Amino acid sequence: MTHNPIVPDVVALLQQMLSAVEALSQPTALEGFSDYRKVVYSNITKGNGDGWYTLEGDKAITQPPVFTGRILQISFPMLERRGQEVRKFHLTMKANGSVFTFESGYDCFFSKTILATCAATSPEVLSQPVQLKTYVKELRTGDKTLAVSLRGANNQLLSSEWQNDDDWNAIAALAIANVNTANGCTQ
Structure with a gap:
């Protein structure tokens, strides 16, 4: 059997074409949301199925599930919710x-x-605008959860596989370090 040097070139070209078609099929959202509040909550039930909502008094107002902006910070503050101190995840972005x-x-x-x-x-x-898009994901248990897809400034899909039993302290530390470096902050 002889080696055909053209085949790897064709495969590489087909992969580039597939990436280009995927990028074209995923239009980039404009920066930010229109008429959005400063704190956005993420919860599939309270978000009426779309996942993101803001509060006006006790009323949840559903928001569009696409947001584009620069990631400024990741943090885990302790906050009071329903009379109890709880740890929350905060993703701070600018748009x-x-x-x-x-x-x-x-x-x-x-x-x-x-x-x-x-x-x-x-x-x-991460120093460029990132697009977040929420969707509802059905888990193996049959439960539904809010999931998010991320895309970079060039519309490339940003992702990483994970498991619940991964070392989340190490993952969080690396994520925070990458965001801080992207923003020119020293550790």
């Missing part, structure tokens, strides 16, 4: 000159996906 904080449970699917992706993504990519 159109405004700063937005996305809040979710520190160990939910949404936060773990963002953490794993930021840990696996270079600071150079």
Whole structure:
């Protein structure tokens, strides 16, 4: 059997074409949301199925499930919720000159996906606007959860596989370090 040097070139070209077609099929959202509050909560039930919502008094107002902006910070503050101190996940982003904080449970699917992706993504990519798009994911248990897909400034899919039993302290530390480096902050 002879080696055909053209085959690897054709395979590489087909992969480039597939990536280009995928990028074209995923239009990039404009920066930010329209008419959005400063704190955005992430919860599939309260978000009426779309996942993200803001509060006006006790009323949850569902928001569009796509947001584009620069990631400024990842943090895990202790906050009071329903009379109890709880640890939360905060993703702080900037769009159109405004700063937005996305809040979710520190160990939910949404936060773990963002953490794993930021840990696996270079600071150079994270220094550019990132698009977040929520969707509802059905788990093997049949339960539904809020999930998120991330895309870079060039519309490339940003992702990282993860498991619940991964070392989340190490993943969070790397994600925070990558975001800090992307923003020119020293550790």
